[in-house]
Amino acid sequence: MVGIGSFGGYVPRYRLNRMIIFGSMGWLNPVIITNARGEKAVANFDEDSITMAVAAGMDCLRGVDRQGIDAVYFATTTAPYRERQNANIVAGALGARDEIRSADFTGSLKSGTSALLSALEFVGCNGGKAVVCAADCRLGKMASTQEMVFGDAGAAVMVSDSEVIAEYKGSFSVSHDFVDHLRGANTKYDRMWEERWIRDVGYQQFIPQAVQGLCAKYGMSPADFDRIIYPCYYGGARKNINKALQVEQEKVQDDMLATVGDSGSAHPLLMLAAALETAKPGEKILLVSYGSGCDALWFEVTENITKMQDGRGVSRWLARRADLDNYQKYLVWRGMAPAETGIRGETDKETRWSLVWREHKAILGLWGSKCRKCGTQQYPPQRICINPDCQALDEMDPVYLADKGGTVFTYTGDMLAASVNPPAIYGNVNFNGGGRTLMDFTDCTVEDLSVGMPVEFSFRIKFYDPKRDITNYFWKAVPAVGEVK
Amino acid sequence: MAEGIRDKVVILGMGCTRFGERWDAGSDDLLIEALTEALQDAGIEKKDIQAAWLGIHIDEINIGKGATYASGALHTPFIPFTRVDNFCASGTEAFRGATYAVASGACEIALAIGVEKLKDTGYGGLPDSPAFGQEAVMIGPNATAPGMFAQLATAYAAKHKIPMDKLKEAITHVSWKSHQNGAKNPRAHLRRAVTKEQIMGAPMVAYPLGLFDCCGVSDGSAAAVVCTPEVFKKLKPNEPMVKVKALQISVSSGEEAMFTRWDGAGIITTQTASRKAYQEAGIKDPRKEISMMEVHDCFSITELVTMEDLGISPPGKAPEDILNGFFDLDGQIPCQPDGGLKCFGHPIGASGIRMIYEIYNQLLGRWPEDRAVKNPKFGLTHNLGGVPTQNVCSVAIFGID
Amino acid sequence: MARHVHQPIGEEIRSIAGYYMVLEEGVLKYRDREVLYLLEAAAADTSCCGGAGMGFIMVPGYIRELRAGKNEDGLWVSEVDRVEDEGDRREITRELRARHPGFQQIIFA
Numbered sequence: 003m004v005g006i007g008s009f010g011g012y013v014p015r016y017r018l019n020r021m022i023i024f025g026s027m028g029w030l031n032p033v034i035i036t037n038a039r040g041e042k043a044v045a046n047f048d049e050d051s052i053t054m055a056v057a058a059g060m061d062c063l064r065g066v067d068r069q070g071i072d073a074v075y076f077a078t079t080t081a082p083y084r085e086r087q088n089a090n091i092v093a094g095a096l097g098a099r100d101e102i103r104s105a106d107f108t109g110s111l112k113s114g115t116s117a118l119l120s121a122l123e124f125v126g127c128n129g130g131k132a133v134v135c136a137a138d139c140r141l142g143k144m145a146s147t148q149e150m151v152f153g154d155a156g157a158a159v160m161v162s163d164s165e166v167i168a169e170y171k172g173s174f175s176v177s178h179d180f181v182d183h184l185r186g187a188n189t190k191y192d193r194m195w196e197e198r199w200i201r202d203v204g205y206q207q208f209i210p211q212a213v214q215g216l217c218a219k220y221g222m223s224p225a226d227f228d229r230i231i232y233p234c235y236y237g238g239a240r241k242n243i244n245k246a247l248q249v250e251q252e253k254v255q256d257d258m259l260a261t262v263g264d265s266g267s268a269h270p271l272l273m274l275a276a277a278l279e280t281a282k283p284g285e286k287i288l289l290v291s292y293g294s295g296c297d298a299l300w301f302e303v304t305e306n307i308t309k310m311q312d313g314r315g316v317s318r319w320l321a322r323r324a325d326l327d328n329y330q331k332y333l334v335w336r337g338m339a340p341a342e343t344g345i346r347g348e349t350d351k352e353t354r355w356s357l358v359w360r361e362h363k364a365i366l367g368l369w370g371s372k373c374r375k376c377g378t379q380q381y382p383p384q385r386i387c388i389n390p391d392c393q394a395l396d397e398m399d400p401v402y403l404a405d406k407g408g409t410v411f412t413y414t415g416d417m418l419a420a421s422v423n424p425p426a427i428y429g430n431v432n433f434n435g436g437g438r439t440l441m442d443f444t445d446c447t448v449e450d451l452s453v454g455m456p457v458e459f460s461f462r463i464k465f466y467d468p469k470r471d472i473t474n475y476f477w478k479a480v481p482a483v484g485e486v487k
Numbered sequence: 488m489a490e491g492i493r494d495k496v497v498i499l500g501m502g503c504t505r506f507g508e509r510w511d512a513g514s515d516d517l518l519i520e521a522l523t524e525a526l527q528d529a530g531i532e533k534k535d536i537q538a539a540w541l542g543i544h545i546d547e548i549n550i551g552k553g554a555t556y557a558s559g560a561l562h563t564p565f566i567p568f569t570r571v572d573n574f575c576a577s578g579t580e581a582f583r584g585a586t587y588a589v590a591s592g593a594c595e596i597a598l599a600i601g602v603e604k605l606k607d608t609g610y611g612g613l614p615d616s617p618a619f620g621q622e623a624v625m626i627g628p629n630a631t632a633p634g635m636f637a638q639l640a641t642a643y644a645a646k647h648k649i650p651m652d653k654l655k656e657a658i659t660h661v662s663w664k665s666h667q668n669g670a671k672n673p674r675a676h677l678r679r680a681v682t683k684e685q686i687m688g689a690p691m692v693a694y695p696l697g698l699f700d701c702c703g704v705s706d707g708s709a710a711a712v713v714c715t716p717e718v719f720k721k722l723k724p725n726e727p728m729v730k731v732k733a734l735q736i737s738v739s740s741g742e743e744a745m746f747t748r749w750d751g752a753g754i755i756t757t758q759t760a761s762r763k764a765y766q767e768a769g770i771k772d773p774r775k776e777i778s779m780m781e782v783h784d785c786f787s788i789t790e791l792v793t794m795e796d797l798g799i800s801p802p803g804k805a806p807e808d809i810l811n812g813f814f815d816l817d818g819q820i821p822c823q824p825d826g827g828l829k830c831f832g833h834p835i836g837a838s839g840i841r842m843i844y845e846i847y848n849q850l851l852g853r854w855p856e857d858r859a860v861k862n863p864k865f866g867l868t869h870n871l872g873g874v875p876t877q878n879v880c881s882v883a884i885f886g887i888d
Numbered sequence: 889m890a891r892h893v894h895q896p897i898g899e900e901i902r903s904i905a906g907y908y909m910v911l912e913e914g915v916l917k918y919r920d921r922e923v924l925y926l927l928e929a930a931a932a933d934t935s936c937c938g939g940a941g942m943g944f945i946m947v948p949g950y951i952r953e954l955r956a957g958k959n960e961d962g963l964w965v966s967e968v969d970r971v972e973d974e975g976d977r978r979e980i981t982r983e984l985r986a987r988h989p990g991f992q993q994i995i996f997a
Contacts, residue, residue: 344610344939345608345609345610346610346612346615346938346939349614349615351624353625354621357621357622357625358625361622361625364622364626365625365626378746380745380746381745382622382626382745384741384745388741388742388745388746389746390740390742390746390748411642411747411751412638412639412641412642412751413638413641414634414635414637414638414641414693414694415634415691415693415694416630416631416633416634416637416692416693416938417691417692417693417932417938417940417942417992418612418631418633418634418692418693418932418935418937418938418939418940419628419629419630419631419634419938420629420938421629424940424992425693425694426628426629426630426634428628428629428630428634429638430638430751430876432747436747437745437746437747438744438745438746438747439744439745440627440628440630440744440876441626441627441628442628442629448694453641453642453645464625464626465629474625476625476626508934610939611906611932611933611934611935611938611939612934612935612936612937612938612939613936613937631935631937631938632936632937633935633936633937633938662903666903676904677902677903677904679902681901681903682893682961684893684895685895685901686903687997688895688901688908688928688946688997689901689903689908689930690908690928690930690942690944690992690993690995691993691995692905692932692935692940698903698905698906698907698908698930698932699903699905701903701904701905701932701935701936702904702905702935702936703903703904703905703906703934703935703936704934704935704936705904785936829903829904830904832904833936
C-alpha cells in the first residue's frame, strides 16, 4: 500500500499583524485595508524557503530512520539557487544518504502537490520512502495586496510503502498557462493581473474542474469526501467553490489566512498537515492545489494515523509565536530596503566550495563523530578523540546530531557583533549524548535563555554573500518548542 | 623535567611607544620609536643585535606576512628576523624567541619587538579575520571577544553561586582600579579616572559585560633587548639586573571547545602555564612571593578569573580580594600598575612586551612615587589570546638581583 | 534607600572601548510613585572587537528626594528607592518602551 507515512509543518515564529502593514503603508495604497485582517507569518532574518522546508521535514521525520529515505523532493517558487540542486541541501540537512533520488519542483504554486505526486509514483514504482518538503517565502512590493496576503511557511509529507497513515487512492490534474501571478527570472516581487479575473476565472473554475475530473475518473462525488483541502485566499470565492461542489462548509479545511497567510507552494501541504493532526481512521481526504492549473489527490486515512498524532504538524508552531511589531524590521529582514551595515559589514567572505564539499556532512547535517573506543560524542567530527583520556586515532563513527537536541552551557547577547537583529545571541551548547560546540541562537531573546535550558537545532541561513549571490546554511540553537509526546 | 631558562637571560634595555590612536604614525614609525628607546636604554647599537623576533597578530591591514617589512623599516643588517603570531600572546612569543635564542647560547644579544597598527581599518575594533580557520567561517557564530568572554561571567556566577550584582560590583572595581592607575601614566592610551557610579551606569555590550568592562584597540609598539648575564655585566657593570625567571606558554587542546569536562568559569591554559612558570621560577606560594602583576585584562571578568587561575586568589574568592583592594596600587599585589589593557591600550603584538616594560621599570624603581610599586621582587606578566574555549596563554616571571 | 549621582547632561563619559552620555532625565508616574529615568546614548566605537551604538534607559529608582544635595565632585545627588520587584520592573519597562520607542536596553540600577 502506498500513501502518506508521516507529515510535518513549520510556521516561523514571527507574525506581522496586517494592521501594522496598513498603518505603515496604507497612506500610499489605502485599498490594502480590505486584506488587513489577522496576521501573517514572517520568516526570521535567517530563514528562507530552504530552511523552512528543512524545519517541516525535521518535524515530519521525527522518529524516522534517515537512512531509510530513498528520495527527497523540494517544492518552492523561491529557491535560493537556480543552479545547485536545492533539494540536496534539504536532503543533507535531513540526514539522508547520498544514494537517493532528489529533485526541485518549482514554477507554480502547485509544485508542492506535483512533488507529492512524483513521490507517490516513485514509491509506487520502487517502494521505500520519499520525502516531500515544500516552503515558500514570496514577496509582494510595499503596499501591495501580495504583501498583505502572502505568508511564509513550510510543510512536509513522507510517502511510504508500508505503515501508511493515509492511503493514496488516485489523482487528477489540470495544467493551464493561466498567468494570474508571475515573476520573471530576474524579478524579486510578485506581479498579478486583475483580482476579479483571478477569482472568477482562476480559482472558481479550475478548482471545481480538477475536483470534478477526479470524481468522474473514480466514480466519486465531492460529497463523498470527509475533508476537502484547497488554497484560495478570496473568502467570497471559497463560498462559491463550496457551493459549486455542493460540499458543506465544515468539511472544508481552514485556509489559515488569518494566522499564516498564503504560503505558496507549501500551502496545500500545510493545510493537509493541519488536517492530518485531527483526521480519523476511514476519513476520505481530497487535497487540491492551485497555480497554473490544479492537482487533485484522494487519500483515505488508516488506523495508523493515531500513532502520528503526537504533536507534529502545524498547531504547535502556530502556538509558538511572537509579534513582529516593526514594519521596518520586516523590510530589512526580507531585503526589501537597503540598510547600513557599516564598513565591517562589507567584509568579503568567500565560500570555498572544495572545503564545503569535504565538510558537507558536518555543515549540512550537523554530523559529528562518536569514538568506538570510549563512546565520546564530539562535534565537529574529529579524527583524534577529544576525550583527553582516550585520544584514539581514526576510531570514529559518524553520528547525526541535528535531531538530538542539547542544553545551554553558556550564552550571551552581543551588541557588538554585526547582525541584522542585534544583539547577536550565541553560546556553548552541550549535545544530548555528549559533545559541546559554540553556536548561534535564534528565535529567542537573551531573556528567554538560562544555563541548562533544553534547546533544539534549527537549520538557518548562516550568511549571505551579496557579491556572489551565495546563501550559506548552518544549524542554530532554539529554545525547545516542547517535546513531542 | 627540563631545567628551564631561569636566570639565563637578562633584560638589557626596553622601549615602548605611547599607545593610542596614532593617526600620525605607521607601523614603521612605531617600530622605530620603540627600538630607538630600547637601544638607548641598552646602551648598544643596532649592529650589536644578533637575532630578532617580531610579534604581530593582525597582518591583513598593515605589514603583511613575514618579517621583511620590519627588517626593511628598521634596516637591520641581514640578521635573522622572524615574525611570530599567537593571538594576543604574540608579543610574549616574540620575547620567548629572543630569550630562548640567548638561553640556548645561539646568540648573546637578541631583540623582541611587537607592533600593531589597528587604526587603518576604517572602523572600531579588530578587522574581521578567519581567526579559527575557514571551516569555522561556515559553522561558527559571528562572535566577538566581548561576547565570548562575557560567558565566563555567567558560568563563574553559576559555579560559585555568586549573585550577578555582586560579580558586577567586583568587576567594576577591576575597571575602576585600572582607570586610577592609567590616569597617572603619560604613555597610556586613556588617561582618565572614573567613578564607580560612571562604570555601573554604562550600558551592556555583551551580557553581563558593560562598556567599561571591555578593552579597546590601540596603535603602539614595544621592544626588549635581552642578553646573557655575562654580556650584561660587561655592558652595565654594577647595575641591577632584571632576570627572566620563567616563561611558559600553554595552548588549548580543543577540550574546552568540544569536550564537556571544562566548567567554563576559568581558563585552563592560565592554570597550566602559571603552575609551570612557578616551578621554573622556584616560586612556592605565589600569593606571598609575587610582588606585582600585569595581566591580560581584555575584559574585567578576565582579570577576575585570572586571579584564581594564577593561584593568587582561592577558588571563588577573587571578588572578595578585589573588593578588599588586594590588587590596588597600594594593595598586597598591585595588578595593572600601568593601567593595563583597559587604559594603557592594546596594540596586540606589542601588549606582551608592554607588560614586561612595566614590570622591568618597576623592578628598577624608575617610576615616580605616585605610581611606583613598593620594593618589588618578582613581577608576573600574563597574556591570553583567543577566546575562553580556544586560546593561548603566556605567563612570564621576572626578578631583580 | 540608594543614592543617584546626576551625571552632567550631554557630557561624554569615556572608557577605552567607547563612551556614553545622559541625553535627558525624565519622570514616569507609576502607581502612586514617581520613577526617575535617564535617556542615554552610548557608542562602543573603539572596542577591541566589533562595534555598536545604542540608546538605553537607566532607571535609578523611585524618587524619594530629587537633588537632595551635592557630592564631593559638585554633582547633584538624589535619594531613590531601587525598583526591585520583577513585576514592577516589567510594567515600568513596558511603559518606558511605549513612551520612548527604539531604545535597545532598559536597565534598572
